Amino acid sequence: MDKDLIAKLAHAAGLDKALAEFPDDVALAAEQALGNQGAIAYPTDPTAEPWPPMRAGTGL
Amino acid sequence: MSELHWLTAAEAVREFATRRLSPVELLTALLSRIERLDPKLHAFIRLDADAAMDAARAAEAEIAAGRVRGPLHGVPVGIKDIIDVAGLPTTCHSKILLDNIAAADAAVVAKLRQAGAIILGKLSTHEFAIGGPSFDLPFPPARNPWNPDHHPGGSSSGSGAGVCAGLFPLALGSDTGGSVRNPASACGIVGLKPTYGLVSRRGVFPLSFTLDHVGPLTRTVADNALLLDAIAGHDPADPGSAATSARYFGRMLDRGVRDLRVGFVRHFHELDKPAHPEVTAAVEDAVRVLQAEGAEVRDVTLPSLNEFAAVNRVILCSEAWSIHAPWLRSRPGDYGQLSRQRLMPGAFMNAGDYVGAQRRRFQMIAVIEEAFRDFDVLICASSMDPASRIEDAAETARTYPRQARTPFNITGHPALAMMAGLSSNGLPLSVQFVGRYFEDATVLRVAAAYERGTEWHRKRPPIG
Numbered sequence: 001m002d003k004d005l006i007a008k009l010a011h012a013a014g015l016d017k018a019l020a021e022f023p024d025d026v027a028l029a030a031e032q033a034l035g036n037q038g039a040i041a042y043p044t045d046p047t048a049e050p051w052p053p054m055r056a057g058t059g060l
Numbered sequence: 061m062s063e064l065h066w067l068t069a070a071e072a073v074r075e076f077a078t079r080r081l082s083p084v085e086l087l088t089a090l091l092s093r094i095e096r097l098d099p100k101l102h103a104f105i106r107l108d109a110d111a112a113m114d115a116a117r118a119a120e121a122e123i124a125a126g127r128v129r130g131p132l133h134g135v136p137v138g139i140k141d142i143i144d145v146a147g148l149p150t151t152c153h154s155k156i157l158l159d160n161i162a163a164a165d166a167a168v169v170a171k172l173r174q175a176g177a178i179i180l181g182k183l184s185t186h187e188f189a190i191g192g193p194s195f196d197l198p199f200p201p202a203r204n205p206w207n208p209d210h211h212p213g214g215s216s217s218g219s220g221a222g223v224c225a226g227l228f229p230l231a232l233g234s235d236t237g238g239s240v241r242n243p244a245s246a247c248g249i250v251g252l253k254p255t256y257g258l259v260s261r262r263g264v265f266p267l268s269f270t271l272d273h274v275g276p277l278t279r280t281v282a283d284n285a286l287l288l289d290a291i292a293g294h295d296p297a298d299p300g301s302a303a304t305s306a307r308y309f310g311r312m313l314d315r316g317v318r319d320l321r322v323g324f325v326r327h328f329h330e331l332d333k334p335a336h337p338e339v340t341a342a343v344e345d346a347v348r349v350l351q352a353e354g355a356e357v358r359d360v361t362l363p364s365l366n367e368f369a370a371v372n373r374v375i376l377c378s379e380a381w382s383i384h385a386p387w388l389r390s391r392p393g394d395y396g397q398l399s400r401q402r403l404m405p406g407a408f409m410n411a412g413d414y415v416g417a418q419r420r421r422f423q424m425i426a427v428i429e430e431a432f433r434d435f436d437v438l439i440c441a442s443s444m445d446p447a448s449r450i451e452d453a454a455e456t457a458r459t460y461p462r463q464a465r466t467p468f469n470i471t472g473h474p475a476l477a478m479m480a481g482l483s484s485n486g487l488p489l490s491v492q493f494v495g496r497y498f499e500d501a502t503v504l505r506v507a508a509a510y511e512r513g514t515e516w517h518r519k520r521p522p523i524g
Contacts, residue, residue, distance in 0.1 A: 009407070009408055010407070013385075013389075013408070014385070014389040015388065015389060015392075015404065015407055016389075017389065017390065017392055018388060018389070018392035018400065018404065021392060021393055022392055022393075022397075022400060025392075025397060025400045025404065026404060028401050029400070029401055029402075029403075029404030029405045029407065030404075030405070030408045032373075032377075032401070032405040033377070033405040033406070033407075033408035033409050033413075034408070036370045036373055036374055036413070039366060039367060039369075039370035040367055040371055040374070040416065040417060040420050041367065041420065042416040042419065042420055043419045043420060043423060048419045048422065048423065049419065049422055050415050050418035050419045050421070050422060051418050051421045051422040051425060052270065
């Protein structure tokens with residue numbers, strides 16, 4: 001991933017300190033985040049719901 | 061009677077009942093062993109010997125007076141250091157929480173005390189149950205009793221190492237991507253990730269809310285059922301807790317596997333992440349044992365391990381980032397390097413990644429539920445390799461993700477890993493059994509049949 005883009009994304013996430021002190025760790029984290037591209041067969045059915053479903057009145 | 065440190069919890073309770081052994085005698089033997097072996101193994105972050113001895117003396121007096129508090133009365137238990145024990149620090153093995161004193165017991169610890177168990181201390185973990193094994197943390201990583209040069213698995217590393225080495229018969233761990241079953245596999249013991257919602261997470265430091273489970277680590281299947289009995293149950297204070305009355309998890313341990321339908325997820329270790337040949341042989345042998353005991357075993361196909369792993373990563377990283385973002389922004393240097401690298405990816409994922417993974421998760425759950433129409437249990441590999449050398453970071457990084465545990469964190473089905481062999485270099489090999497929701501007792505039943513059909517549970521590490 002482009003270093004400038006990583007820096008912009010890290011700044012947007014509030015990771016300026018991590019970027020200054022541990023730039024390699026930030027870069028690795030960004031690359032890992034992108035590493036899932038193409039690995040998941042995301043549902044194409046627009047009605048496919050996420051897990052867990054909203055269940056009103058339970059779990060509180 | 062066996063050497064005291066190798067007594068199972070069930071055996072200890074029987075000995076207490078007949079007055080042939082007292083909780084003080086057992087604890088004294090274990091403390092002596094801990095003093096001798098833990099400097100090599102580092103299973104403990106905090107040994108609470110004085111409080112444990114006070115509890116043992118109280119248990120001894122109560123049992124002598126005929127007042128048995130519960131099924132674990134007088135039995136020592138180790139607690140992973142992400143689980144709160146009132147008055148003790150919950151450090152999560154991290155500099156971030158070195159001074160974090162727990163105000164109250166976690167629900168599982170309160171239940172253990174109700175069952176009469178003795179809380180022995182807090183156990184090593186990968187930092188925040190994700191960053192390890194690491195040498196840049198406030199405490200050293202636990203080591204494998206079969207060979208201290210090797211990793212004991214993680215993240216419940218101290219739980220696995222301590223049970224394996226005979227430092228205590230029972231331990232609690234947590235499992236978000238396999239962290240109970242990995243140390244069980246690496247150390248050659250029994251580790252169960254119960255059905256999601258069966259065991260309360262209240263008072264357990266979260267890693268990933270929808271993937272986190274608390275589970276028992278033991279040397280035998282019967283002890284695992286005993287410990288699960290003590291910690292399972294509905295907790296209205298845990299939003300994920302299931303309203304179930306499931307209990308008596310050991311009720312079917314003697315029933316065998318005759319006529320059970322077992323689905324063999326062969327592609328996990330043959331195609332998706334090709335296993336070390338000795339692991340493949342051990343899993344195949346476990347299948348033969350179940351067949352010899354009367355089970356009907358057929359192959360079954362599930363989504364690929366690589367996709368399960370990707371879904372797990374996106375969900376785990378997203379949820380973990382929401383927990384750790386404030387500290388990662390303000391105190392990144394107080395984390396170990398592995399934690400920083402593993403907790404920050406969530407900062408670079410977006411809402412679509414997370415919701416998309418949760419939508420795919422729903423479909424994956426449906427696939428496995430469909431499989432359970434045809435099968436009572438599944439059998440598959442757990443770890444694809446024996447434990448790596450702990451100081452070989454590259455080999456650990458290569459082998460650690462080569463596992464088949466994350467699918468069942470994603471789906472929430474109960475899954476148990478146990479010893480299934482020894483590698484040529486003397487390290488444990490493992491197998492995994494998976495069951496339907498809330499049929500944890502069936503998983504334990506199959507594991508017990510496998511245990512009876514083999515001798516692996518009698519093997520002891522060459523330490524002390």
